[in-house]
Amino acid sequence: MSTQKQIKLLLVLPFFYPHRGGSQKYAEELYANMLKNHNDIAVDVLCYNTDNASNYENYRGFKIYRVSCWNVIPARFALPNPISLLSILIKLSKNKYDYVNTHIRFFDPTWWLWIYAKLIKAKSIYTGHVVGHPVYQKRSVELIAKIIDLTIAKFSLKFYDYITFTNKAAQQFFKETLGVKKETYLIYGGVDTIFFSPKDKNSQRSIPKINLNVDKNTVLVTFVGRLIWTKGVTYLYDAIKLIHNSSKDNNVIFVLAGPGELENEMKNKIAEDNLENKVILTGNLKYEEVKELLSISNIFINPSNHNEGFPNTVLEAGSSECFVIATDNAGTKEVIKNYETGILVPQKNPRSFADTILWVLNNPEKREEIAKNFRKMLVKDFDWNIISEQLYILLKK
Helix, strand or coil: CCCCCCEEEEEEEECCCCCCCCCHHHHHHHHHHHHHHCCCEEEEEECCCCCCCCEEECCCCEEEECCEEEEECCCCCEEHHHHHHHHHHHHHHHHHHCCCECCCCCCCHHHHHHHHHHHCCCCEEEECCCCCCCCCCCHHHHHHHHHHHHHHHHHCCCCCCCCEECHHHHHHHHEEEEEEEECCCECCCCCCCCCCCCCCCCCCCCCCCCCCECCCCEEEEEEEECCHHHCCHHHHCCCCCHHHHHHHCEEEEEEEECCCCCCHHHHHHHHHCCCCCCEEEEECCHHHHHHHHHHCCEEEECCCCCCCCCHHHHHHHHHHEEEEEEEEEEEHHHHEEECEEEEEECCCCHHHHHHHHHHHHHHHHHHHHHHHHHHHHHHHCCCCHHHHHHHHHCHHH
């Protein structure tokens, strides 16, 4: 009786569990679901030890190897200790991988992993997420990142055996701006539609971590993400003030959930504006707490002007049956259709944010209908079990 050959894959990312972020969460869920559904796949992870975790760990079927590193821009850009990196790459080469995979062209693994693949006789896969060049509040950092993007990153992409994308907008950007001419594959982002599921929004609810009770007549408007400028939180806060000034009696609470460099500044602004009862900061939430918060929220807003790909939080909120308002950013436009699955708004536009939120608040029946439509679409087409199968088929070619 013949046994099925096991496919071995090495995933290389600067950031991985326990760090949380869009591209690493995509990779984690994509491969974790594939491992769950297929026993002929083995996935090792090589990442940088950005969160002071153990150097080796078994997690969700992965063997994770962590390399010491320098956090150049905390939570956003890290570089490995080259001696440690070289040592572990030599060690891992004995595993005889069939594939190596990396994501996000702004980080160094994209620039050298294709070389490592050729040395160990593996196929290389690059996965593209973001549309546009890097966005950062400091123009000097943004310029350096753009130069890297148009030189070493663009050069490296030519040598990957396979290129996959999480959204059509990125696929088009790579073709037109970064000169990718070879055949590429679209493997969208996904969501666990069982884990992220709705609760009765009209019941007694409690905001996780801070244990604040919310009655059935209160509308909960939620943001989940890093409190950094590119995620649009300052523009959202300006919109909240516009809403508050136009109708001080509206029964709405805004929850801004997540850590970030703007957290203290936001706390001070909220206190200065006497909005402590209207705007709640939760700080960093565990994944289970994010799930709980989204399940009891009525409206979710993603005000990002970040260089997004296919935002996980938009899918997670939609699967939780929140009404989604999101900026017209990258792959978001591929799932949010105005007044069908949510509403798209222009970036950096507090007035538009405020007007849209007020429309949604004033149309509760339409709000619930559109939220249900979005969840149905996600269950049908974007559950991780469906998405991960597409990559499995590509690996079996």
